[in-house]
Amino acid sequence: MNRYRAYRQRGARPFTAVVLSVGASLAWVFLRLDSPQWQRLLRNWRQYYPQLAHKRPSLGDPLRGLVQTLWLLLLRPARPARGADLKRGKGIRWGQRLGRGLYTTVQRVRLPLVGLMRRLPRLIGRSDALAQTQRRIKASGSTGERVFYWTLAVVGMVIALLCITSPFNLYAQLVFVVTLGAMALLMRYMPGRFPTLMMIILSITISCRYLWWRYTSTLHWESNLDLILGMILLLAETYSWLVLILSFIQSVWPLRRPVLALPEDRRLWPSVDLVIPTYNEDLSVVRTTVMAALGLDWPRDKLKVFILDDGARASFRAFAKEIGVGYIDRHDNRGAKAGNLNHALEQLTGDLVAVFDCDHIPVRAFLQLTVGWFLQDPKMALVQTPHHFFSADPFEHNLGSFRRKPNEGELFYGLIQDGNDLWNATFFCGSCAVLRRAALDDIGGFATQTVTEDAHTALRLHRAGWNSAYMRIPLAAGLATDSLAAHVRQRIRWARGMVQIFRMDNPLLGKGLSLFQRLCYANAMLHFLSGLPRLVFLTAPLAFLLLHAYVIYAPAVLLLLYVLPHMLHASLVNSRVQGPYRQTFWGEVYESVLAWYIMRPTLVALFSPKRGNFDVTVKGGMNESDRLDWRIARPYLVLAAFNVVGLAFAVWRFFYGPSNEYGTVIVSSLWVIYNLLLIGAALAVAAEVRQVRRFQRVPVKLPAALRLADGHLYPGLLYDYSDSGAGIELESARALAPDTQVQLLLERAGREFVFPGRVMRSVERQVGISLAELTVQQRIDYVQCTFARADNWLGWSDSHVPDRPLRSFFDVLALGAMGYYRVIEYAPAWVRLPAMPIIGATRWLLSFFPRMPRPIPSDSMKSTT
Template identity: 40%
Template sequence: MPENKIGNLNALKRLGVFAAWAVVVAIVLALVSVRVDLYAQCILAGGIIVLMQGLRKFGYVTRFRVFFLMLSAFLLLRYIWWRTFYTLGYNGLPDFIFMVLLYAAEIYGVVIALLSYFVNVHPLDRETLPLDMSPDKLPHVDVLIPTYNEPTDLLEVTLRAALDMRYPGSHLKVYLLDDGGTLQKRTQASPEKAAEARHRHEELQALAARHGGIYLTREKNQHAKAGNVNEALAHCHGDLVLILDADHVPTVDFLEKTVGFFQQDEKLYLVQTPHFFINPDPVEKNLNMFGRMPPENEMFYAVIQRGLDFWDGAYFCGSAAVLRRSHLDEVGGIGGVSITEDAETAMKLHACGYRSAYLNEPLISGLQPETFSSFIVQRLRWAQGMVQLFLLKNVFRLKGLSIPQKLCYFSNTFYWFFSYARVMLLLAPMAYLVFGLRFYNANISEFFAYGLPAMLGAILTSDYLFGRYRWTLISELYEMLQSLFSLQAILLVIRSPRAPSFNVTPKGEHMEEDTISQLAGPFYVVYTLVVATLIIGIWKFFHADEHRDVILSAIGWDVLNLIILNACIGVLYERRQRRATPRVPTDMVGEVGLNADGAMPAITEAVAPEDHSLIEEKLSDRVPCRVIDISSGGAQLSFDAGLAPRIHKELNCLHVFNRALNHDSAVPIAVRNTFPSADRKSIVVGVQFIDRSVAGLSETVALSSGDSRRWADYRAHRNRSRGIARSVLLIIQLGTVHAGGQYALFFKGLGSYVKRRLVDPVVSSRFVASFPYKIKKIYAYIIS
């Protein structure tokens, strides 16, 4: 069936689902305000929680998905109705101000939860559409790779992979867009920086020419990535545009799986694919959870984008996406009002009546920031950009969008105010236990009847919707890590919406040794305050004459904050990262050639693929091995321990089946290290791929990054459900183990410092004299 007809049928289906939702919501809203006594409310709320858990336990939740979501929505709305009409009151100006601030945070949380239920009511699963290879129907594709300051080695891999995608060469052009070697940068005032820009300009020109790509730069660095891409669009004329970040390496079948959608739907402007990362972010790395839990971005790419796609709201994510050039030209190219140019562009194209599609298959492998500071740089840009869209592009006033699309975009932008809600929930126990503010006019029984069921319902629903991709309290951990910085950044955007500038996220970083993050200071201050609040709360509990139940609930709230903060402290202890190019686990059967005389065959740029047979003639023997991890630059090979006497000779060529290219590869290698496996049953040999010729790089890049099936398998392995209780216990365990080492290091250093300062009277007197200055300096650091 043509995709235009499919699009119309999907539109009718969306209309029907939305109408059904509208009716059900009206019924729920009518029931929310029904007044019952406290006992009846307890029975009602408890019964709903039992029913929700029963639906999950006995496997009926998928069949009754909408009903399940409505039960949770009812509990949330019932809580907000009670909270609004029965718990708000004036108890003094400070109490009233904090009450309003906390109430706003609760409203935010409920709105985000309800929007999430709506967005994810029916996630769409798309299958790839066949690609018509007829010359008159095959679109011309321009691949754009914007770059600013990324290493040349990283760019070379992406460029080579883009050129090696399975697509007729007559219909494919690959452009390297260099914003680090612009005329403005090559002629800047600083001689050192100008020389650096000229060197980059010449180096990337040579790189593009060597591989068969096209090098482009511009005169001035204006409008960051959006300006770079728009400048390039004036120099290329393909029917479709594939945009790849500098570190996003495409698989060989990327265009085969995406271009077919455009052939069958003329109103389609976008096919977006997931951003799939092969290295750990700072949470995964520093808590030693990489590959053992779903990555942070998987909730968005595995569930939310599919939910948005059902409502024709899947949006452009800046990379790993194909766009129709004519539709892009119609809106003036990539948007530049906000620093999240991708979402802004998608919003404009959806408003023009064009459609998008989301294909939930990993077709690129990318890098994400590994240090906490670079992670924060990236997330602050996202937060500021989405808040810019919220303020400057009022989605409810934007003509051309359907109501579901408006709700989807509102959900996407409004979510980024989470830092406000997270900070308010952090301060609430302190406001009550330390300052005695009365901002919640209810007793513990009322909270158990209304508040607790709403929380439990939201947790059950979140675990149902996202449990395979986001474990309980993991979202809270990521949000807490960002909130202490993003709240200030968001306030700056609110004050001046057009002020934020685009900051490039550092990639491919490495660290020589373990260290505490330079951004750890604010967390230590907050952690100390939360611990002090807990101590005060415990003291008040044992000395109070009344309200001990409320004090106990505030203590429990504080303990939850402490559990999350403890895990944050563990994340802030940065683990060393010496390898800039990550290797990903794999399991391939291969063979390695051995040199009889220990001499390594010479491999140079002059060696062509057809001449690699000359290398094999010099081999006297081969031994079997398994490739256990791989990157474009090297691999780790595992040999049976019994083969140890035979592999003392020089290993010189890896023979393995290259599934991306569907042939056997012979890859020249050099040994870097050898060590026994953990179980002592095998020997592991680290090798480097030494053929850096164009043909040699094509072979190794395809072998390491070209097979989309490997990414699909690896993704499925990482994404698995854990359960609510086990997830909470995991956070407690991770915080205890990884923060504990940091505490020991801190107190050891503190003891040494105190001993040094106090034993020497002269040093001690100087330290005391400088104490006011040190306090002032610490305060200045915190408020900055």
Template identity: 50%
Template structure:
């Protein structure tokens, strides 16, 4: 066979092989399409097939039983199965709800009924988007930096401030200066929009850059952009002035930028070493996860899978060139951080999330400040929804659009939550039937949906959000975010940036009656509804259908009483007199007295102003004694002069004496800026146990009811006193006239 014939045979063989491969690929695709169609048909059948009461109960019991069997098992596959079961049950409920329960016979029924249906559709949409967002969190790990530090990039560290006290800002600057990074490639700048001389003096004393500007236009975003125009580092690390970075922040985070040339922003968690108002007022600090832990522990890692990680304004790094390409930090909305990430994603750049706390800061001190902060976030998301809606416009993939959509929809929960808190009152007050179905059928469809979705979310979120606490958080905020969200959605140019106050104190406990007014109103309405329902129950005891309807509404109202009671309880601001919160941490230390005696010991907490020390047995160091405390970590150590201010058994409290800038720098390195400090306490809360969480919320709700009763009694006494005083004055006047 000559070479030409051989070549022809090879070409024919290759063509035949390609044809066979193409045919095989086509068959494979065809099989996948057929299987997908069959799966959709089966899925649709499970959702839409009509069932009577007992068949529906049996179906729901089987689904719930399967979920209970699978839930204790580990692995992501089990989580996906639980999500699938929950989606089936929830969509089945909504299909039944829309097709079987809307035959309203009066305008009143229709008004309340359709209002509740819209609230339920909103809740279901958020639930499904949440499943999509968090079903497969990315769990990104650090990328090591090259051994050759000469190739490491230059980094500008921005610390913006406006009206925060010097004591709050000082530790952040020392933490930024302590970052483990080549000093010739690191520049730290305080961006002072308050233009305060004492801040300038501090920066000059410790060797930190100081910047101001002539005006405060565009608030924090304008402050950052003004610095962006005056510096030239390849990367920019941003920290709120109360967020103290650890020494390892840059080394753990920067590696991803060197690996991914399209990475524009990397965000790390916001971690807080002080309790927020919920944790402090309800005494749940370190036992119930912080309100923000769900976002930073679950949602952001889910966003990362879809390349939709949000910039959160602090504890993040941005690539200068890409930030400048979009015109700097976004100024069109009051949530400049999330909007900036959206703009970067629209340009086709990547955003990332590294779920390892590498900085920690102060939580809001008061409930009113906390509510104000959430109102700004809600207003900003409403602005983005109107001005730069992620569902519209170029540059985003479907997963990114849905992640941003869920973030925006979350802040529209105000009206739906208020509907859920008052819905049973429509029947108890006005006799309105919001469901055109029997109580038993409602229970057969609605209860499995509620139980299954809560069980699934407990599995997905249980390390960062305990069951039933989401209802508490949303109930507290619902009234206050309703108006700014709706008004901003109508007129997105309204509203201004407000700075969240940090570093304050609460000298004595007090009940914040102003912030509690809507909760007191809602609690009063629900208590009145329960009283009416009990009377109705007594008069309709011989009608089983009516009794079931009344009982269902009473149980719903009772749950709302618990939630609104918890809202009242959190309004009691507890005393906080420490200017600098203490951080619980066991660190190796050494105590040296002026006589030259030295004792090995350990800390049990520390703060900006002092330390708590656990001494060895039988060591007596009286109050007032001056001692030197040496903190150690590996080969590093820091010694600070102190004096004893407290003795209690083996425990000793010491207060720092006046430290030099160098001593303060080293003290910060060994305490707030320790690389392992915050990461070791992240995700260590007790896992969610739904029944235990329900008991905790019930306990807090009962506490709120007691507080509500005390407020009512106090107001009644005040009214009686004023009435009596007015009566006495009238009597005196009458006698004088006589």
């Protein structure tokens, strides 16, 4: 009975509590429940029994609990992860072993090797022979040192060339790929950049060998159909190989540029014109950005804020006058955003120009952390900071991965831009950046020839000999696209614009750029040509299954020995280099979602670069109910149908085709299944989840207090806020009636600010407050106490789950299956009703399967987002 009450107090439903208490009683008789492992199990049963934690009781629950208990007995018990452990990957990596004996055996072999690899750099560094060799090289002078390293490079190139081009038989190829794979698996545990470089070299070697083999041994020259389709696939693979090599160059050595301090004498600080261009956005979106800009820590006489209104709206003019900022409008809209900025430049006089999109809210320290480089380097033209988003993009919102997995843009702003900075090739991204006015005048202002004026402006600055910098600190935050359709439109514009630049101002040609600047720009532009190659990969196995065409004319076993190592090495390197910014295999999901839509605009731009108009990205929208965007999903459904037909043909070929083609049929079928799951992932993203908040809430932990009308003060913690309200958790429970007038107390820079509001909801210690009745000055103070805090967005990614390639692979596969379930869920009744019994039965059977426990971070942030 005591155990039953304990489970009820922890939130278990009556039937579930009975099951758990009976199970605990039996375990008490036969097992040692006083051990720490079992005590942990009792305290955290929701994490260990996820299939029972949030469901209504049913007759099958005892069997589910028994199966899960037996499964847990085969696993090493693990405690819930703490925040520090999440960064090291502890507490969430559950050993999926069949038993303790096997696990212990594997660990006895693995741990010494891992420890050796982690100590190896220090052991090599203390080597006397290595030290003597280094002293001899330095003693030979600069010429001798250069000769040594050039000799080493030439020898390495010769060895790599032999490894790439030497013909191997089946067993030699097996030994070769196993050896290099083992080296890569061990090196991934070695700290430092040198092992990363070695893993990249191994990956390039394997990939080049695969491509060499494809060009020399896998084309069927005796069949025109096989040759044409095979060449199409081979060209797509060559494109992917080229992008892979360029991405290694671009991101191999992030610069991590430090902040430069400003002079103590503020008279030496430059004057800044901060501009906020807008066209058709709502005033509620622009208002917060302008109010935050007014609070920047910069001398008042050296900072001017301007709204650049391309819509020439009276309400914006009145708001600018009321709040005390400049207002510049125009009526022709020529040149879109770039034209708007150039029109404003004619009326600006500052030394620097800071540009913010109307939804990007700067923190108060933005200028203090970026302007120092302009004083250090007279040729510095651009300092760019990340585009950080406090709202979920369509992938995060529709898949429920917000702040658990890196979003689509984090790879670019977290790694690629930092890698570009090493080569003085930082891109201007149109917002959250500071530019030198003299540099803009030198190139004739912002570029207007393409629809991506930002990247084209940066290219022109670099051609003119100006420098750029990237500060990898999030110093502003904005709204992400709120629907997949808006996200696709934005990416179409980016893709069209980058291809336009590639045609009209090709970075590989012309003067003014270094070799690595050309490669960085070329990679960014080639990346947006991925639509057609991705569609080729999604349909390539159908060539054999439907048309009996050999796109890869080679035995299936040999294909596996070349393809799998190439994929394994690329995944390992990407996990090591890109892991904190993009989880393995998720890049394929992003590309699959966009492939169909960016293919046509990029191909058109290649042949007719002047076509296409600037399209403003609409943000701040709402979605009243869950739905599937059938218009966006249509091409994915067609691709899925073709692949299902191909899978049916695979079954027919396996039973009625020649026996010597069984291996090819199996490999093609696995490829089709993988493609179907990628397409399913795209369909999962197209299922729009309900979004009814007009103002996005930002999770936070800030000291705050609540003052009632009678003068009583209740301290607490601000746990979220938005433009129109806030949530506070009091130290003790306090029942407050709705519409009760209260005052919210916040602190900034040693000052206390008071904001009147009224209670919208009150549940135990949590109180939701509406702040809709603030004065203009109070709203400015509120924005600067919340959105514009200097440390506002630091540590935002600490809650990301560490990348594990194998786990990420299965996550993507599960996401693909969920996509098809969502299609059926939102399909018309004549499709949904016949399918739902089958899906229901499948889900019921799967509910009895054991599940891996879900460790919950002990320091997870409370959020109502």
